[in-house]
Amino acid sequence: MQKNLDAYWMPFTANRQFKKSPRLLSKAQGMHFWTPEGRQILDGIAGLWCVNAGHGRQKITQAIQDQAAEMDFAPPFNMGHPKAFELAEELVKITPEGMNKVFFTNSGSESVETALKMAIAYHRVRGEGQRTRLIGRERGYHGVNFGGISVGGMVANRKMFGTMLSGVDHIRHTHDPRNFNSRGQPANGAELADDLERLVALHDASTIAAVIVEPVAGSTGVLIPPKGYLQRLREICDKHGILLIFDEVITGFGRLGSPFAAEHFGVTPDLMTVAKGLTNGAVPMGAVFAKQQIHDAFMNGPEHLIEFFHGYTYSAHPLACAAGLATLETYADEGLLTRGAKMASTFEQAVHSLEGLPNVIDVRNIGLVGGIELAPIPGEPGKRAFSVFLDCWEKGVLVRTTGDTVALSPPLIIEASHIEQIVSTLKGAIQRAA
Numbered sequence: 553m554q555k556n557l558d559a560y561w562m563p564f565t566a567n568r569q570f571k572k573s574p575r576l577l578s579k580a581q582g583m584h585f586w587t588p589e590g591r592q593i594l595d596g597i598a599g600l601w602c603v604n605a606g607h608g609r610q611k612i613t614q615a616i617q618d619q620a621a622e623m624d625f626a627p628p629f630n631m632g633h634p635k636a637f638e639l640a641e642e643l644v645k646i647t648p649e650g651m652n653k654v655f656f657t658n659s660g661s662e663s664v665e666t667a668l669k670m671a672i673a674y675h676r677v678r679g680e681g682q683r684t685r686l687i688g689r690e691r692g693y694h695g696v697n698f699g700g701i702s703v704g705g706m707v708a709n710r711k712m713f714g715t716m717l718s719g720v721d722h723i724r725h726t727h728d729p730r731n732f733n734s735r736g737q738p739a740n741g742a743e744l745a746d747d748l749e750r751l752v753a754l755h756d757a758s759t760i761a762a763v764i765v766e767p768v769a770g771s772t773g774v775l776i777p778p779k780g781y782l783q784r785l786r787e788i789c790d791k792h793g794i795l796l797i798f799d800e801v802i803t804g805f806g807r808l809g810s811p812f813a814a815e816h817f818g819v820t821p822d823l824m825t826v827a828k829g830l831t832n833g834a835v836p837m838g839a840v841f842a843k844q845q846i847h848d849a850f851m852n853g854p855e856h857l858i859e860f861f862h863g864y865t866y867s868a869h870p871l872a873c874a875a876g877l878a879t880l881e882t883y884a885d886e887g888l889l890t891r892g893a894k895m896a897s898t899f900e901q902a903v904h905s906l907e908g909l910p911n912v913i914d915v916r917n918i919g920l921v922g923g924i925e926l927a928p929i930p931g932e933p934g935k936r937a938f939s940v941f942l943d944c945w946e947k948g949v950l951v952r953t954t955g956d957t958v959a960l961s962p963p964l965i966i967e968a969s970h971i972e973q974i975v976s977t978l979k980g981a982i983q984r985a986a
């Protein structure tokens with residue numbers, strides 16, 4: 553069965569380690585993957601935070617198959633196909649109020665680039681072309697393209713790639729030891745949003761186009777916004793005419809127990825990036841949601857001219873639109889966009905039972921997201937969590953690690969027995985890694 557693994561240069565993977573000891577997945581259904589040898593693996597991370605309705609959903613599969621048979625591709629520039637419009641219409645029924653324009657992309661990274669360009673261009677079309685500066689946050693993750701790593705704040709993703717975009721600055725991250733072992737939103741740190749005032753004082757608001765943050769940061773190890781923090785960021789943006797962008801690539805589509813984090817926290821951004829759960833991971837697709845007035849600012853000039861010089865060959869790809877429509881139907885049929893809220897307290901209690909285990913320095917959770925931060929092995933950052941990941945894999949549970957934090961983000965169809973299996977497997981692995 554084993555193929556030659558040599559040619560494939562794997563993304564975000566320790567390639568040499570993997571190829572010595574491969575971890576292959578060849579089948580998936582519901583809460584589970586199977587290896588080519590037939591070993592069952594419980595999916596603790598919804599694939600990669602994307603398979604929110606669980607794997608192998610028949611409605612989605614059927615929609616993709618039907619669409620492929622009917623029309624494989626249609627050009628998205630100056631042409632359209634019905635499902636692209638239908639999907640946008642369906643999406644704006646669940647977006648936060650006022651966010652009723654949808655621009656399609658093919659990934660989270662492309663959504664981020666699109667939103668950043670939209671923000672700068674928006675200011676220009678309304679006569680404030682000097683607002684070009686972009687503000688991100690330390691420890692932020694916004695995908696891997698140049699805009700995204702520039703506003704992003706994870707050093708390993710940045711240090712190899714030169715000077716990136718100019719005119720970018722960062723506010724401080726919100727990770728605060730005072731909040732260790734908080735359940736849900738931590739109490740301390742709303743004032744960290746005031747760091748944006750520092751950058752306004754340094755650069756002047758008239759040069760700043762937008763601030764981009766993840767409402768809950770995932771890739772940097774599950775950082776949950778302190779109570780009041782996002783509200784304060786919104787206020788400061790409003791005060792200075794700065795656009796607020798929420799990167800909801802992982803929080804979108806029910807992860808926190810609400811359709812979007814914006815709704816969960818009661819803070820509406822100006823632009824929102826999504827991907828992953830948009831098609832349940834079945835076909836690559838991303839989107840940017842924009843407030844009506846941002847879109848409208850572009851709608852001037854001669855009508856035969858393109859208003860926004862941006863788009864991708866595969867924007868609103870027919871297969872992705874079909875998958876997206878079937879995914880939204882599945883979410884609605886099963887109430888999945890709010891199911892996380894029902895399961896959150898069972899999940900919370902289970903993950904917090906890991907507090908106090910050897911080397912566990914913090915446990916944090918919100919909705920169906922959990923983060924278990926381990927003390928690094930001195931001089932070998934990331935190794936302890938990676939050994940926990942490998943141990944869980946051997947025992948039939950897929951978790952994810954970033955640095956020395958183990959992250960959990962299971963499919964939203966999860967039942968209490970799955971939560972119990974994930975957490976008890978983790979418990980054993982953490983004890984063995986001591």
Ligand SMILES: Cc1ncc(COP(=O)(O)O)c(C=O)c1O
Nearest residue numbers: 659660661693694695799801802
């Ligand atoms: C917040 C956030 N933004 C952007 C991305 C990038 O998405 P993609 O890998 O689809 O480009 C991710 C991926 O995990 C993410 O978590």
